[in-house]
Every structure is written in structure tokens, then in C-alpha cells.
Amino acid sequence: MEQIGVILLAGLTNGSVYGLVGLSISLIYGTNRVINFAQGEFVMLGVMSAILFMVTCALPLLPAIAAVLGVVLVAALALEFGVYQPLLRRGAPPLTIMIGTLAAAIIATGAALLVWGPLQLYVPNVLPLEAMRVGPLITNPQQIAIIVVFAALLALTWFLLYRTRFGLCIRATGVNARVALLMGIRSRRIVRFGFLFSALISGIVGLLVGPLLGGQVGMGVTLTVKGFMAAILGGLGSPFAAAAGGVLIALVEALVAGYGSSLYAEPIIFALILMILFFRPYGLLGDFEAGRH
Template sequence: MDKFSVLLFSGLTNGSVYGLVGLSLSLIYGANRVINFAQGEFVMIGTMSAILFMATYNLSLPVALVLTLGVVLAMALALEFAVYLPLRRRGAPPLTIMIGTMAFAITTMGLALLVWGPNQLSVPNILPMEPMTVGPLITNWQQLAIIGAFVAFLGLTWFILYRTSFGLAIRATGVDPKVALLMGIRSDRIVRFAFLFSATVSGLAGVLIGPLLGGQISIGVALTVKGFMAAILGGLGSPFAAAAGGLAIGVAEAMIAGYGNSLYAEPIIFLIILMILFVRPYGLLGDFEAARR
């Protein structure tokens, strides 16, 4: 039971981060049909900025958080203005823009290498990491904070999408951007919101997961891939399905690694996802995407 509980929480923690990346990818995809291959880099920059502001400059937590948020938001605007808008203006299809986001990801990693170097740095934890027991379960505050952030961002996303007029406009653009335009909805604003909101989500996820993953500039790529798998497994058309996909992958990964072999965890998971997609090509919860056709 102890082992199970430790694995479960470790899975839920990593899964929350995959899920938040998946949610971010899904929001952006809904707005402009682009998979943002730089999304994991936002998590990485969140982690590394936490090191910079909290450890290197020794700033207080609130100041460090605000500055970190500033960095990831500036990064989102850079992605929009330096990659997305110039390509869009020239009539580039989504596939071309995806390559643009990949270039942005690699450039970001290169710049991060100059600032932080290639080695793994220790990331200051905001909350205590000593094990504690909650009933029969064993966890720590840092893990609970990540899972809490996951739930909070899911709730916030749901509120925006389903309880505001702006959210309705986002969903309409996700269904059909051209018809949304006929309603007078400007997709540019929705795209900007999606980039900024996703950067916030991923950046804060980075601050929280940093102490557990370790601060290294290479962590972004794996997170992009797993976030993307999460979105595909759950269903790319819905940010909530994408988030659920992330949790599923995180937990499966921890269980397979814990009870089986950690070397084989990733191949086994991707194999399982492939099997599931044979049966449900739009993802486990992908009826939204399917209904669109």
C-alpha cells in the first residue's frame, strides 16, 4: 500500500504537468489549428526562472513568481510576434507554423543554454518536500501543490470557456474559425489569449515541478512530447480531455516503472496509447472532435 501510494502520487504529480501542457496545447490548437511544439519550453523556462530569481538573486517568493510570470508571458508574445503572426500574414498553413514553433523551441533551448549551462541545477522548493501521511496515503506538500494547481487551472479554464461570452467565442472559433469571423469574432484576439494563458499555466507548472524534475534546460522536449500524447490520448478537441489524458499517462508511467521496469515505461505507454487510438482514433474522450466532422 505504501509503495502504491508513493507511485500514485508521483504519477499524479507528473501527470498533472503533462495534463497542463496538454491543456495548453489543446487551447492553442482550438484557436488556430497549430500544435505549439514550444509548449514544453515554457515549463522549462518556468523552472529555470525560478532558479534564477529565487536562488541566484535570492528574491522573495512573490517577487520571484511575478518576475517568472513576466518572463514566460514575454516569451509567449515573442512566439506570437516573431513566429506566428509573420507566418500567418504570409498565408502559411498550420503545418508551416508548427515548424516555426519547433524552431522557436530550439532557439529557446539554445538561449537557455547560454544563461544556465548544460548541467542539472537544484531548484528551490516553495513548499516542504518531507513525506507526510494523509490517511493511508503518503505524499508531500510540493506534490499536493502541483495537483492543486492542476485542479485550479482546470476549474479556471472551465469557467472561462463555459461561463463567459469570451469563452463561448473561443469555443466557436475552435469549431469553425471562418464562421466565427462571420459573427464578427476576431480570431487574432483568441489566439493571443490562448498563447498568454497557456504560457501562464505552463510557466507556473514549471515553477512547481522544478524541484521534482530537477532544473535542466533539456526537460522541455520530453514535456512537449508527453503533453502532446496526453492531448491526443484524451482528445485534442477538448482541453479537459487533454488534461485527463495527461493524468492517465503520468499514473501509468509511474505504475509501470514502479512495478515493472522504469526503462520500459515509456515504450510500453506509447504502445498502449497506440492500441487505444486504433480503437478510438479521436482519443478516449474525443467525441467533440468527431462531432465536428
């Protein structure tokens, strides 16, 4: 009982991280049909700049957090104006833009390498990591914070998408960008919102997850891939399906690691996703997009 509790909690924590990256990827995909290969790099920048501002510059907590989120938002604008817009202007198809975001990811890693070097760095804790008991479960404040933030960001995204006029515009763009444009929806603003909001989410993830994963400039790719898998598994068409996909992946991962060998967790998950894609090409919850094809 105790073991399964620990496993499920660990799964839920990682799932929150994967889920939020998946949600970010799906949000951007929803606004402009581009898969952002640099999403994990936002998390990496969040983690690394937390080290910079909290340890190297020794800023107080709140200004440090603001500075971290500032870095991530600037990176998002750089991605939009340096990669997405120029490629779009030149009529590049979505897959080429995806390769462009991959280039951006390499640039981000390369730049981070110059600043922080290739070594794994210690990341300061925003919250204590001591074990504590919540009912029958053993956990720590960091885990709880991640899960709570996951839930809060999901709720915020839901509110934005379904309870605001702007959210209606985003969803309309997601269903049919051309029609939305004809209806007077300014898609460039929506695309910018997609980049900024998803970068913000990833930056917050970076702040929280640093102490668990450690800080290393190459960590972005793994997170991007996990986020993709989450989005593909759940269904790229809906941010919430993507988040659910992330939780599912992490739970399976934790269960395989807990009861089998952690060595095989990744291959098993990828194989599982591959199999699911064969039966449901648009993801487990992907009817939304499938209907459009």
C-alpha cells in the same frame, strides 16, 4: 496498500504536470489549429527563471514568482509575434507553422543554454519536501500543491470557457473559426489569449515542478512530447480531455514503473497510445472533433 498509494500519488502528480501541458497545447490548438511544439519550453523557462530569480538574484518569493511569470508571458508574445503571426501572414499551412514553433523551441533551448549552461541545476523549493501523512497516504506538500494547482487551473479553465462570454467566443472559434469571424468574434484576440493563458499555465507548472524534475535546458522537449501524448490520447479537441489523457499516461507510467521496470514505462506508454489511436483516431474522448471531419 501503502505502495499502491505512493504509486498512485506519484502518478497523479506527474499526471497533473502532463495534463496541464496537454491542456495548454489543446487550448492553443483550439484557438488556431496549430500544435505548439514550444509548450514544454515555457515550462523549462519557468523552471530556469525560477532559479535565476530565486537563487541568483535572491529575490523574495512573491516578486520572484511575478518575474518568472513575466518571463513566460514575454516568451509567449515573442512566439505569437515572431513566429505565429508572420507565418500566418505568409499563408503558411498549420503543419509549417508547427515546424515554426519547433524552431522557436530550438531557439528557446539555445538561448537558455547561453544563460544557464548545459548542466542540471538545483532548483529551490517553494514548498517543503518533507514526507507527511494524509490519512493512509504518505505524501509531501509539494505533491499536494501540484495536484491542488492542477485542480484549480482546470476549474479556472472550465470557468473561463463555459461561464464567460469570452469563453463562448473561444469555443465558437474552436468549432469553426470562419463562422466565428463572420459573427464578429475577433479571432486574433482569442489566439493571443490562447498563447498567453497557456504560457501562464506552463509557467506555473514550471514553478512547481522544478524541485521534482530538476532544472536542465533540454527538459522542454520531453515535456512537450508528454503534453502531446496527453492531448492526443485524450483528444486534441478538448482541453479537459487532454488533461485527463495526461493523468492517464502518468498513472500507467507510475504503475509500470512501480510493478515492472521503469526502463520500459515510456516505450509501453507510446505503444499504448499508438494502439489507441488506431482504434480511436481522434483520441479516447475525441468525438467532439471527429464529428467535424
